[in-house]
Structures are given as structure tokens and as C-alpha cells.
Amino acid sequence: MTANPPLLAVEQLTVSFRSGRRESPAVEDVSFTLDAGETLAIVGESGSGKSVTSLAVMRLIPDPPGRINAGRILLNGKDLLALNDSDMQRIRGNDIAMIFQEPMTSLNPVMTVGTQIAESVRLHQGRNTAEARQHALDMLRRVQMPSPEQRLDQYPHELSGGMRQRIVIAMALACNPMLLIADEPTTALDVTVQAQVLDLMRTIRSELDAGVLLVTHDLGVVAEMADRVLVFYAGRVVESAPVRSLMRRPRHPYTLGLLGAMPRLSTRGGTRHERLLEIPGNVPPPGSRGPGCYFAPRCAYATQECRDAQPPLEEKHAGHLAACWHSDELEEPA
Amino acid sequence: MSAPIAVSAIAPEKSLLRDSARDHPGLFAGAVLLLLVIVAALAAPWLGTVDPQAIAVLDRLETPGREYWFGADLIGRDVYSRTLYGARVSLQVGLGVAALALSIGLLIGLISGFSKAADTVLMRVMDGLMSIPSVLLAVALIALTGASLGNVIIALAIAEVPRVARLVRSVVVSLRGQPFVEAAITAGTRFHLILWRHILPNTIAPLLVQGTYIFASAVLTESILSFIGAGTPPAIPSWGNIIAEGRTVFQFAPHIVLFPGIALSLTVLAVNLVGDGLRDALDPRFVQRG
Amino acid sequence: MLAYALRRLLSTIPVMAIVALLVFSLLYLTPGDPAVVLAGEQASETDIARLRTAMALDKPYAERFLIWVGGAVRGDLGVSVFSNRPVIELIVQRLEPTVALTLGSLLIAIVLAVPLGTLAAWRSGGALDRIVMGFAVFGFSIPVFVLGYLLIILFSVHWDLLPVQGYRPIAYGVGPFLEHLALPALSLGIVNAALIARITRASMLDVLNQDYMRTARAKGLSTSRILIRHGLRNAAVPIVTIIGIGFAMLISGVVVTETVFNIPGLGRLTVDAILRRDYPVIQGVILVFSLTYVVVNLLVDLSYGLFDPRIRY
Numbered sequence: 001m002t003a004n005p006p007l008l009a010v011e012q013l014t015v016s017f018r019s020g021r022r023e024s025p026a027v028e029d030v031s032f033t034l035d036a037g038e039t040l041a042i043v044g045e046s047g048s049g050k051s052v053t054s055l056a057v058m059r060l061i062p063d064p065p066g067r068i069n070a071g072r073i074l075l076n077g078k079d080l081l082a083l084n085d086s087d088m089q090r091i092r093g094n095d096i097a098m099i100f101q102e103p104m105t106s107l108n109p110v111m112t113v114g115t116q117i118a119e120s121v122r123l124h125q126g127r128n129t130a131e132a133r134q135h136a137l138d139m140l141r142r143v144q145m146p147s148p149e150q151r152l153d154q155y156p157h158e159l160s161g162g163m164r165q166r167i168v169i170a171m172a173l174a175c176n177p178m179l180l181i182a183d184e185p186t187t188a189l190d191v192t193v194q195a196q197v198l199d200l201m202r203t204i205r206s207e208l209d210a211g212v213l214l215v216t217h218d219l220g221v222v223a224e225m226a227d228r229v230l231v232f233y234a235g236r237v238v239e240s241a242p243v244r245s246l247m248r249r250p251r252h253p254y255t256l257g258l259l260g261a262m263p264r265l266s267t268r269g270g271t272r273h274e275r276l277l278e279i280p281g282n283v284p285p286p287g288s289r290g291p292g293c294y295f296a297p298r299c300a301y302a303t304q305e306c307r308d309a310q311p312p313l314e315e316k317h318a319g320h321l322a323a324c325w326h327s328d329e330l331e332e333p334a
Numbered sequence: 335m336s337a338p339i340a341v342s343a344i345a346p347e348k349s350l351l352r353d354s355a356r357d358h359p360g361l362f363a364g365a366v367l368l369l370l371v372i373v374a375a376l377a378a379p380w381l382g383t384v385d386p387q388a389i390a391v392l393d394r395l396e397t398p399g400r401e402y403w404f405g406a407d408l409i410g411r412d413v414y415s416r417t418l419y420g421a422r423v424s425l426q427v428g429l430g431v432a433a434l435a436l437s438i439g440l441l442i443g444l445i446s447g448f449s450k451a452a453d454t455v456l457m458r459v460m461d462g463l464m465s466i467p468s469v470l471l472a473v474a475l476i477a478l479t480g481a482s483l484g485n486v487i488i489a490l491a492i493a494e495v496p497r498v499a500r501l502v503r504s505v506v507v508s509l510r511g512q513p514f515v516e517a518a519i520t521a522g523t524r525f526h527l528i529l530w531r532h533i534l535p536n537t538i539a540p541l542l543v544q545g546t547y548i549f550a551s552a553v554l555t556e557s558i559l560s561f562i563g564a565g566t567p568p569a570i571p572s573w574g575n576i577i578a579e580g581r582t583v584f585q586f587a588p589h590i591v592l593f594p595g596i597a598l599s600l601t602v603l604a605v606n607l608v609g610d611g612l613r614d615a616l617d618p619r620f621v622q623r624g
Numbered sequence: 625m626l627a628y629a630l631r632r633l634l635s636t637i638p639v640m641a642i643v644a645l646l647v648f649s650l651l652y653l654t655p656g657d658p659a660v661v662l663a664g665e666q667a668s669e670t671d672i673a674r675l676r677t678a679m680a681l682d683k684p685y686a687e688r689f690l691i692w693v694g695g696a697v698r699g700d701l702g703v704s705v706f707s708n709r710p711v712i713e714l715i716v717q718r719l720e721p722t723v724a725l726t727l728g729s730l731l732i733a734i735v736l737a738v739p740l741g742t743l744a745a746w747r748s749g750g751a752l753d754r755i756v757m758g759f760a761v762f763g764f765s766i767p768v769f770v771l772g773y774l775l776i777i778l779f780s781v782h783w784d785l786l787p788v789q790g791y792r793p794i795a796y797g798v799g800p801f802l803e804h805l806a807l808p809a810l811s812l813g814i815v816n817a818a819l820i821a822r823i824t825r826a827s828m829l830d831v832l833n834q835d836y837m838r839t840a841r842a843k844g845l846s847t848s849r850i851l852i853r854h855g856l857r858n859a860a861v862p863i864v865t866i867i868g869i870g871f872a873m874l875i876s877g878v879v880v881t882e883t884v885f886n887i888p889g890l891g892r893l894t895v896d897a898i899l900r901r902d903y904p905v906i907q908g909v910i911l912v913f914s915l916t917y918v919v920v921n922l923l924v925d926l927s928y929g930l931f932d933p934r935i936r937y
Contacts, residue, residue, distance in 0.1 A: 060838060060841055085847075089844045092842055092843065092844035098839075098842040105834060108840065108854055110858055110931065110934075111854075123843070123845060124844060155933045155934070157934050171843070360761075458639070458642055461642065462639055462643045465643050465914045465917050466910060467875040467910075467917065469875075470909075473906075477906065478650060478903075550765070555876075557767055558768075558876065561767075561883070562883050563895065564895070577770070577773075585777075585781055585788065588773070588777050588781075592773075595770035596770075598767060598770060599762075599765050602767070603766075606761055607761065
């Protein structure tokens, strides 16, 4: 333990969404930390709460219907949930930046890309129009955009998907954030472009020394990019480990299933579908969850104990945590 | 969304009304309000009214009070009775215009949707008609044909026809490309069967919604026409006429304008609420308001 | 762009021609001899005969239409039966109050409706949304003349703040001009605002759910900047469209509002012409109003490209 607080510490975060009169949890009791220069991947199926967690860090949960019920989100020891709106606005896009999933829809169609990149620089760094434009140009060069001078005055619809994702990345990096959240940054792209974008992100990460929170369902991307991994299931962290340790010996049956579901030949499949078909059954909806482990109904190792009591997230090995009563019984992946 | 269904499953016999009030409050409020107007119009003779044309010169411009609930007008006629009877005129106009505009529009829309040759000509004419502001078109028609309730209804209906025709045409055109209609055509199904089975049922929901909007706009426009002196003959106590007669004295006898004005606004509001509610409940595409 | 504008302009010609034909034909839809209809009930045989030759009613239908259109294109809309003066002269005389009222009420409508509709969408489902939407339904249901009288009773009779009726040309000073314009423009503006607010809300709701709005928030932009710079411009196309369509309603409203407030504009001219059965004037005014409507919607069409760069001509 050093005296310095970690870059990001999320403590016992609980987020719920209301539909009708019922409030159902999307994220339950999630805790983790992230240091500067580190890449932490959050893995899980859609609806597992991984995106909600990343949005909660930005305080971008749509409210209503969503609500952060409990927990703390500490950025360098400062609780973001305690900030007022204008203080939070100063942090968004400046200290914390986000790369969104859909480059096709996350850019404003009626503004030139130059304006969109320059916007946050002008806002957070108080630069004038000409300086901000120059900075936008520098950013385009940094994300290796071909013929950047022309791109500045183009609109998103005039660019290809890969180019748009570079713009999205340039926008996120414009203010040199200390924390970068990337929500499925490559999912919407086709395979060759995915590789380029991942290369770019790796380069940038080494230049920036920022902490990266990488949200994905793609274990291929995780293996290439992450230092540590959090596995989400039904809104809870079921496993937390260094990436090598997790890949070598998963300590939760769900992770085991995920690894089994990972396609072997193509490293990063081109489809946008979640490839979890090998795990039988579905994530139980919030209303029908029992007192025990949420994964128990789909789990080959489940016993009565699993159905009766929620297993705690415990250290099973050096730095390797899992929430499973039967971690020791798991076989290694074939 | 699932909660109300569960509730009505438990107590279906008494919660239908309550459910509709909760799920479509606008539709419910509009329907209740409209029902009140209809009852007031039909039961006018038994609701404490006197002859709406009875003149009592001595009581002219009497303010609202115990004898004249809504006051008396310039020549001492009872504004309350005139307002209640006026509802009959407005409802007649609304219903008449909606029925006429829907039937003519349906016919033109069907022809135009099925015949390419007729389509070009008819839609150009409809575009032209739509470019003439409806009040002006109606006013001109009435000025030339003479003021009568029938002519007002015809004139207003003509102004509304283009929108209905375009609506029906768009339904037909979109259905014509649907696999089940194409299959029916290839299978040699007779034209009138295709029309009855596939086309007309799909026009009902949008036409119902459009019809309520036409109703509302007709009631409004009739009052405008009467108000500017080019609508329903002055002898008939329509709301527009009552207001027009009170126009000159409204500064010191505002009740003559006010009460029929409120009745008029509430009626149009009721029909608009019903229209919005039906649109949300039936969710037909194509319907355009305005 | 210029080529597209020209093409669009050309495409309005058939519509205008049909409008002209409809307006011209109205007279002949009436039962009986148009000359008799025009001359009125008290006219003598000689009056009718004179009118018949003066308006070329003795010529064949198509020829009469061509004569009329030919004149209209050159700005000759015939002569008023009532005052014996050229229709175009009467129209030009009455133009200022109508233009002032139309633009004034349009301005009020937009200034009122766009922010309210935007806020309603931003806080959709909340109290503000319900108030704004309630206002919109009421605004849509209350006839202009009822609203006009209500405003007069409140502002002029009760509080004595503004003149009751009438019009002062702008040449007489901006103060009196605005004083007289305020209430009529407000009553007409509110009705139109109801329509625009509804569409603004619907369009903004759609835009607010888009991913790029979340991106804008993630940049740390303020709410006002997000709504105005990122939201409104994306929501603009349906809004300007409804402003164009609502222009027809505005024209009908002008006729009524001018009657309520005793404004000597084109609307009054129309009503007077109708009451006097001054057919050349009726034809002329309807033609001018309809052409304005067509031109306004042409401009609306051309404005799409300003708001959305994806629309190319």
C-alpha cells in the first residue's frame, strides 16, 4: 500500500433502473481500483452491468430511469458522486474521457469533425478558436488520420467507420485525460479496422500514462490490451484477476464458460453478437433471482450451497479474486 | 407496462374504466368532455333553457345572474340557451364535415393509389387545393354559393379532402408493395376482394384519427366563418354567430363573447384530446396534423 | 445548390398554375350566371350586361382564364367591382399591417415555442413537460378570436396597458406601432406556438436519445450548450417544416385577427370583399395568399441544407 490513493477507486457501487413501479438493480455492490498507466478490462455479456458501471464513473447514467443508489467513486481520492453538476462538467472530457461504442452514431452529424474535437479543448483549456483548431489538427495527426487538414472541415457522414472511430478517439484524447474509458471501442468496426484501432490505442496508452478502463465482451481484445480483468455477471463482479492468471486458470465457472466460448482461430471475430452461446440458459432477470449465486441456475458445478447463499468475492490466489464456492474444483480450460 | 395488465387480470369486471383512465388520461378526459357536450346539445330543451330566439328587449345586455345564467345579448336573448343550442350546430358541422371529407377523400385516395394515370392529375389538384388556406377557400365557396349550414359543411369538407386523399393514397401505396397483397394479386384474387380484405381495414385506424382532427378543425373553422360573417346564416345560433353579434359590445358586455367562446374552446379541446388519445392508442402511421 | 433552387422554383409552377385555375374556377362552380352572382341582387339588367363585357364573361372559359392569368402574371388582377380601383392597388395599400402581423406573430411563436418545446423534451415526463404540453393542447383548441378578446379584456380593458384595437403604421413611430401590434401578434402567435412547441418537443425527444448527445455530455459541455448547439440544430428540419405548414393556419388566423383588432390589412380586405361579393378582389387576395404559402414552403425546403449537411442538392 502506498500513501497515494489509486487513480480510480470504485467502492460498493450499486446502480438501479426503474421501469414502471419496479426498481431493479443493474449493478450491485461493485468495487475495484485502477492505477495510472494500468489497463483494466471489464468483461461480461450485454446487460451484465459493465457499460452501466463505466457510465456511472462518468456520471452519465440517464436519470430517470437510472439511479446510483450507493457507493463511492473516487478519482485521485476525490468522490465524484459528491460533486455538483458544474464541477462534474469540469471533470468530464478533461480528467476523464470516454470512447463510445458506435462511431456511426456517437458523432454529431451536423457539426464538422474539427469543431467537435476543438469543442472540449476550448471549453476545458480556454483556448481560442484558432488555437483549438490547430490542436484539433494535431490530434488528427496523433490518431494517424490520413490527410488531416482536409478532415477538419468534413462532416461525419463523409468519413468511413474506421476514420470516425479515430475521430472519436481524438475527441476523447484532446484534453490529455488521466482516465480513459473505452466502451466496446472496436465492436462496431470490421476486423481489419479493429486491429488498426487497437494498435492506435496501444500506442496512445504508452504515450499518455493514463489509466484505461476497457469495457468489452471480447476476450481477444482483453488478452491483447488489458493488465487486469473484472468479469461481470448479472450486475456483480464474479472474478477479478491479472489477465494472465485469469486466462491460465479461471476461478469462476462463468469465466470458464466465457473462455470456452471464445473462438479459437479468428482472434477477433467480425460479428457484433455476443458469442456466449455455449453457456446454456440466460441471465436471470432481476425479479427472479434467488438468494444464492446468480449464476447457479446455469452452472454445471452448482450445489445446494450455491442456491442458498451468495458467495463472497475472495482472494483465491495471489491477486486473483473470485466469487464462487467451488473455485478449487474448476478444471483448467482445454 | 406489465403492471396494469396484471391488475386487470385480477379484477377485470370493474377496472376497465379505471385502467383506461390511467393509461390514456387524455383520451378519457376528452371522451368525458365530449360526451358532456353531446348530452348538453341533445338535452338542451330540458336543461333550463328558454327559446334561444326569444327576444326580451328590456333585458338587453343583462349581466350573468340568476335569471340569465350567461347573461343576455344585444336584443335580450338568453346567452345560456343560445350557447347550449349552439352546440347542436357545431356538432352537426363537425360530424358532417368529417363524414363528407372522409368519404370523398377515401374515394380520391383509392383511385389515386391504384391508378398511375389518375394519380398524377389528382395529386396535382390536391397540392393546389392544399396551397389555398382553408378558411379562404371555404369563405370564397360560401360567398358564391350563399350562406347555409349545408354549404358551410360542403365548403369545409372540400378544404379537408386533400389531406384525407393523401393519407389514403399513402396507405394504399405502402400496402400495394406488401407481400400478402402482391400474393393476392398474383393469385388472381378479384380486385374488390383485395380492397375489402386488405386495403380498407388498414385505412380505418388512420382515418378515425384523421376524422377526429377534421371534426375539431371544422368546428373551429365554422366558428371563424360565422364570426367574420361568411358562414352559418345569422339566424342560426352558432357559437361563431353569437360571438360575432357580441363583438361590438364586448368591452362592456364581455359575457356574450366569453361563454360561447369557452364552450367552443372546450369542445375543440375535447375532440383534440380524443384525437391525440386515439393516435397514441392506435398508433397509425401516416396521420399528419395541421 | 443554385441549380436545385432553380429546379425547385420551376417545380412550383404547376402548383401555382393549379392554384390559379382553382381560384379562377371558383366563380363558375356557383349555380347560375356569374354575372348575375357578381352584380348582386339589386343590379339592373344593364348593370349585369356592363359587368359581363367588362369582365369578358361573354368569352369562352379557356380564353377568359388565359386573359386572367396573363394579367395576373403582369400584376394586373382586375378591377374591384365595389370601388372600381385596380385590385393590385388595394392589395399593396393593405400589405403593411398584414406583413407586420404575420412576421410579429411568427416571431412570438418561435421565441415562445422552441425553448418551451426543448425544455419539455429535456424534462420529458416531468411537471414542466406536462405544463408545456397542456398549454400546447389548449393553444391548439382555443380559437384565435376568443383568445384575442380575452387578451383585450385583460390587457386593455382591465389593466389598461395597451390600446384596444386599431393599427399604427411604423412610419408613425416604432412605439405606437408596437403597442398596437402587441396583442394581435400575441394572440395569433400563441395559437401557432402550440403547433410548433409540439413538434419541437417530439423532434428534440428523438434527438436527445441519440448517441451523439451522450458524447456531448461526456465532453463536459454545459446543459444549455448541449441542448442548443448539439440538440436544436439536429432537431431543426421537422421544426422548420411545421413552421412552413403552419403558415396556412397563420394566414387563416390573420383574417380573423384583423377582424378582432380592427386592423386594416389584407384580412379585412378579404372579409369586406366577401361581404360585398367583390369577386375580383376575393380572387386576387386568395391568389396572393396562396402564392405566399407556396413560396414560404419553397424557402423552408431550401433551408434544410443549412441545418443538415447530409442533405445535398
